[in-house]
Amino acid sequence: MDWQTFLSKAGYRLSEPRKRIMTLMEVAERPLNPLTIHRLLCEQGVHLGLVSVYRTLELFFSLGLISQVFQQDGLVGYLPASFGHHHFIVCQNCHKAVEFMGSEDMRELVQRVQNETRYVVREHLLQFYGLCPECQALLEAGETK
Amino acid sequence: MDWQTFLSKAGYRLSEPRKRIMTLMEVAERPLNPLTIHRLLCEQGVHLGLVSVYRTLELFFSLGLISQVFQQDGLVGYLPASFGHHHFIVCQNCHKAVEFMGSEDMRELVQRVQNETRYVVREHLLQFYGLCPECQALLEAGETK
DNA sequence: GGCTTACTGAAAATATTTATCAATAACAGG
DNA sequence: CCTGTTATTGATAAATATTTTCAGTAAGCC
Numbered sequence: 001m002d003w004q005t006f007l008s009k010a011g012y013r014l015s016e017p018r019k020r021i022m023t024l025m026e027v028a029e030r031p032l033n034p035l036t037i038h039r040l041l042c043e044q045g046v047h048l049g050l051v052s053v054y055r056t057l058e059l060f061f062s063l064g065l066i067s068q069v070f071q072q073d074g075l076v077g078y079l080p081a082s083f084g085h086h087h088f089i090v091c092q093n094c095h096k097a098v099e100f101m102g103s104e105d106m107r108e109l110v111q112r113v114q115n116e117t118r119y120v121v122r123e124h125l126l127q128f129y130g131l132c133p134e135c136q137a138l139l140e141a142g143e144t145k
Numbered sequence: 146m147d148w149q150t151f152l153s154k155a156g157y158r159l160s161e162p163r164k165r166i167m168t169l170m171e172v173a174e175r176p177l178n179p180l181t182i183h184r185l186l187c188e189q190g191v192h193l194g195l196v197s198v199y200r201t202l203e204l205f206f207s208l209g210l211i212s213q214v215f216q217q218d219g220l221v222g223y224l225p226a227s228f229g230h231h232h233f234i235v236c237q238n239c240h241k242a243v244e245f246m247g248s249e250d251m252r253e254l255v256q257r258v259q260n261e262t263r264y265v266v267r268e269h270l271l272q273f274y275g276l277c278p279e280c281q282a283l284l285e286a287g288e289t290k
Numbered sequence: 291g292g293c294t295t296a297c298t299g300a301a302a303a304t305a306t307t308t309a310t311c312a313a314t315a316a317c318a319g320g
Numbered sequence: 321c322c323t324g325t326t327a328t329t330g331a332t333a334a335a336t337a338t339t340t341t342c343a344g345t346a347a348g349c350c
Contacts, residue, residue: 012297013297013347013348014347015298015346016298016346016347018297035336035337048298049299051339052297055298070215072268076219089258091264092267092268098264100261102254105253106254109250109251113247117245119236119276120275121234121273123273124271125272125273126270127269127270128258128266128269129266130265130266132263132264133264157328159317160328160329161329162328179306179307193329195306195307195330196330196331197329197330199307
C-alpha cells in the first residue's frame with residue numbers, strides 16, 4: 001500500500017503540504033530536520049508554513065511513515081522508513097544514510113541484556129556511523145575529514 | 146583515576162559549578178538534561194547560571210566523562226559514563242537507566258553491515274528501551290502505563 | 291456544486307541554545 | 321600564605337527552535 005492510500009485509510013486528508021513534504025522525503029539521502037525541509041521547499045518555490053512542516057513530520061512519524069535519525073551532533077533528523085527496517089548507517093563526512101537489516105542478529109544480545117539487567121526489552125535504537133564508499137575514496141585521496 | 150584528577154591533568158580547573166554538576170550526575174539514575182540539572186541545583190539552594198550548565202555538560206561530554214542518552218521523545222539527556230561501556234537500557238515508564246556491555250556481540254553484525262552497505266563502520270549508537278524490574282511489577286499489578 | 295470539518299498559515303508565545311563581556315575565583319609561583 | 325595570571329563564571333542579550341492559537345481555506349463526502 002502506498003503512503004497516500006495509507007493516509008486516507010487512517011482518516012487523514014491528502015493535502016498539498018503533505019504531498020510536497022512526502023515527495024521531498026521519499027528521495028532524501030540524508031536525514032532532514034524541519035527547518036531544512038522548510039528551506040528546501042522555499043527554494044523550489046513551494047511556500048508553506050513552517051508550522052505545517054512540524055505538524056506533518058509529527059504525523060508521518062506517528063504513523064511510521066518516516067523514522068527519526070539521531071545525528072552525532074545531537075540533532076534529530078527524519079528519513080523515510082521502509083517497513084521492517086529502522087536502522088541506519090550515517091556517513092560522518094557527507095551525512096548520507098542507508099538502511100540495514102539487523103533485528104535478527106540482536107536476539108542473543110537482547111537475551112543476555114535482559115538476563116543481566118532484569119529489564120524487559122521492548123524496543124531498541126541502533127545506528128552506525130562511519131564512512132560511505134564515496135567519502136572513503138575521497139579521504140584516502142588525501143582530503144581532510 | 147577519578148574525574149577531578151582527570152580534569153586537572155587535562156588542563157581544566159576544578160571550579161565550584163563543575164563540582165556541583167558532577168556530584169549530581171554521579172548519582173543520577175535517569176538521563177538529565179541541562180534545564181533539569183539547573184532546576185535541581187536551584188532547588189537544593191545552589192545557584193549557578195544555566196549557561197554554565199550547558200558549558201560544563203559539553204566539556205564533560207567531550208572528555209568522555211558523561212554519555213548522551215537519546216530518549217524516545219526525541220530529547221537528549223546525559224548520564225555518567227563508565228569506561229568502556231556506553232550503552233544504556235532506559236525504562237519506558239520511570240526512565241531509570243542502567244548500562245550494559247555490548248560491543249563484543251556486535252562484531253558479527255558490524256561485519257555484515259559493512260559488507261552489505263560498503264560503508265566503513267566507525268561508531269555505533271545502541272540503546273534499549275523497556276521496563277525496569279520495579280515497573281514490571283507495578284504494571285503487572287494492574288497499573289496503567 | 292455545496293457542505294462539513296480537517297487542515298493550513300500567520301502571528302505570537304514559549305522554550306531552548308549560543309554569544310558577549312566584565313567580574314570573579316582557581317591555582318601556579320614565589 | 322599572598323599575589324598575579326588567566327580560565328571560568330554569570331548576567332544580559334541575541335539567536336534559534338518549537339508550540340499554541342485561531343480565523344480562513346480547501347479536501348473529500350454527499
